[in-house]
Amino acid sequence: MTVAKRRPATAIILTTLEGVPxxxxxxxxxxxQGSTIRAKHIGKDILAGFKNIVGGELKGYTELLQEARQESVDRMVMQARQLGANAVINVRFATSAVAPGAAELFAYGTAVKVQ
Structure with a gap:
């Protein structure tokens, strides 16, 4: 089970909007930007194959993607902080296959300072 991280009081504002209302x-x-490349686990692949027969959520893959999204966002935020930003606007996600069984999750946005 994954536990959500609490944001500190000085957290960077993240939004998919073109500005902060x-x-x-x-x-x-x-x-x-921030990215991570994750590979599938052979055990999860086997269990996913069985789940495809009976249907339902592939929880192992759901957790894998949640962790990958969080890691890519954390890396993007770290880069924004290093620049002196207090917000990242127009945040987007992209994915791409980089090798058989491995995919990149990429988060990007525009670092800004707002008041």
Missing amino acids: GKEVIEHYGLV
Whole structure:
């Protein structure tokens, strides 16, 4: 089971919007990104094959993707902090297959300072 991380009081604002409602963008730092590449586990593949027969959620893959999303976002936020940003706007996710059984999860957005 995965436990959600609590955000500190000085957390960076993340939004898929082009700005932060009620706040003004006062500095623009540019593109920030974070990524991780994850491979499937052979045991999970076998269990997923059985689950395909009877139907239902593939919980092992759901957890794998949740962890990958969180890791890519954490890396993007770390890059934004290093630039001095307090927000990342227009956040997006992308995935791509990089090898048989392995995929990259990529998070990106625009680092800004808002007030």
